[in-house]
Amino acid sequence: MTNGGPIISIRGLRKTYHAGEVDVHALRGVDLDVQPGEFVSVVGPSGSGKSTLFHIVGGLTPPTAGTIRIAGRDLLGMSDSERTELRKTTVGFVFQKYNLLPTLTARDNIEIARDIAHKTGDGPFDPQFVEILKLLGIESRLDHKPRALSGGEQQRVAIARAIVNQPAILLADEPTGNLDTENSNAVLALLRDLNRRLGQTILMITHNPEAAGYGDRMVRMRDGQIE
DSSP states (O other), X not given: OOTTSOSEEEEEEEEEEEETTEEEEEEEEEEEEEOTTOXXXXXXXXXXXXXXXXXXXXXXXXXXXXXXXXXXXXXXXXXXXHHHHXXXXXXXXXXXXXXXXXXXXXXXXXXXXXXXXXXXXXXXXXXXXXXXXXXXXXXXXXXXXXXXXXXHHHHHHHXXXXXXXXXXXXXXXXXXXXXXXXXXXXXXXXXXXXXXHHOOEEEEEEXXXXXXXXXXXXXXXXXXXXX
């Protein structure tokens, strides 16, 4: 629980990569708070540090320095197993590359997330999630494999997989990067609808200012810092 405070709280976040004798400063002291139910767009050019921020918030990459609290918990103080559990239950991910398993149907791709979180014994999808599938427009496409789905449909399946376990936070990294304009607008509108209907906290990384405009608030990054 966040006890009324930010669901994501970042202070002095730094990340330095060592490439031979060269130090690459991907993050240079980032401070950021995201409130529960907020839709925040992080926008910036390639190399601005936004994807590094995404991976650190998701517990996928450790920072070099700084503090970060997710849903009131100290991310850096967690063990590997605790961070894994966080990714199973508290944080959902949507990537530019849909990361669907090609040999499985859309339904089975979604079920994998439930299986990882040990929820497959709960039976069929609950009624609220069935309504989300209808909102996403994929309820009639669940028995199709990814190759039979359009790019927009694949991304919607990826969104469904990310939220099937009702995570408190949805992290979206360039979720429309592989989509045409029509599908991009549809996916962004769906994210905004999920945010408003369900109160889903969303942190979306994008290089596109128009896509960023779908959020409640826009955070601009350049050279590893928030402008």
